[in-house]
Amino acid sequence: MRTFLYLGLFFVLFPILSHAQTATLLWETQTYTPPFYKGASLYSDGGTIYAEVYVSNSSYSKESMSYKWIKDGVVLGSLSGVGKSSLITSGPRFLGDYILEVKVSDPEGIEFTSSALLIETKDPKIVFYETDPLLGSLFHRSIKSNGDFPNSSQIQAIPYFLSTQSIHSELLSYSWNLNGKSVAGVGNTPSFLSMRVEGEDSSVLNVSLSVAHSQNFLQDARGRLNLTIEGNSRRSLFGL
Known part of the structure; x- marks a missing residue:
C-alpha cells in the first residue's frame, strides 16, 4: 500500500515540477576584451548594464507578460511594464554593487515567477x-x-x-x-x-x-x- 502511495505522489508531482515556470535573468556589459578571449566582459565603474529575463515553460508570449524591474529595492518604474523583458541601466558606482531583480506577472497581473542577481564592479x-x-x-x-x-x-x-x-x-x-x-x-x-x-x-x-x-x-x-x-x-x- 505504501509503495503505491509513493508512486501515486510521484506521478502527481512530476508533471507539475516538469512544467514549472521559471525566470532566468541574464546580463552583460560592453567592456573591452581582446580577440578570442574566453571569459566574459566584466563590469567596471561607470559602465552600462544590459539585462534580459527569459521565462521557461510559459504559455504566455513574452510580449504579453508584465515585468517589474527592481534595483536594490527601488522599482524602476519607467523601465517596467508589459512586454519590457529587457532593460538598459547604469551600473554600480564607486566600486560598489547592487542586486538587480525582476518580477514577472501574467496578462491578468498575477505575479508567478521572479529572478535576481548580484552585479559587482571590477577594476579595469x-x-x-x-x-x-x-x-x-x-x-x-x-x-x-x-x-x-x-x-x-x-x-x-x-x-x-x-x-x-x-x-x-x-x-x-x-x-x-x-x-x-x-x-x-x-x-x-x-x-x-x-x-x-x-x-x-x-x-x-x-x-x-x-x-x-x-x-x-x-x-x-x-x-x-x-x-x-x-x-x-x-x-x-x-x-x-
Whole structure:
C-alpha cells in the first residue's frame, strides 16, 4: 500500500515540477576584451548594464507578460511594464554593487515567477603581451615581470574592461613610462611599445602604463613590469 502511495505522489508531482515556470535573468556589459578571449566582459565603474529575463515553460508570449524591474529595492518604474523583458541601466558606482531583480506577472497581473542577481564592479586591468613579427600579438601567453627579451622587442598592452569597442579609440589616452621617463607608443597604435637597448650590456627596463577614459574618469587601468633587454654595440637607451 505504501509503495503505491509513493508512486501515486510521484506521478502527481512530476508533471507539475516538469512544467514549472521559471525566470532566468541574464546580463552583460560592453567592456573591452581582446580577440578570442574566453571569459566574459566584466563590469567596471561607470559602465552600462544590459539585462534580459527569459521565462521557461510559459504559455504566455513574452510580449504579453508584465515585468517589474527592481534595483536594490527601488522599482524602476519607467523601465517596467508589459512586454519590457529587457532593460538598459547604469551600473554600480564607486566600486560598489547592487542586486538587480525582476518580477514577472501574467496578462491578468498575477505575479508567478521572479529572478535576481548580484552585479559587482571590477577594476579595469592591463595585461602585457609579446608581439611576433609574423604572428602578431601572442595573446595565449601574457608577459610576466623579470622576463628576458631580445633587442628591438615590441610589446602590446591590453586594457581589459574599459567601456570601448577599440583599444585604439580616441576616448582612450595611453601614458607609457620607461625607467621613470615618459615615452610614446607606436604611432597610431599607442597600445604597442617598441624597446631597444644600444650597448653591449643587457639593461633592465621598468615599464609602466596607465590608460584613462576621457568620458569616464572612474575608468583608469594601470600596469607595470620589469623586462631585461639584451644589448648590442652602443650604450644608450633608445627613446630615453
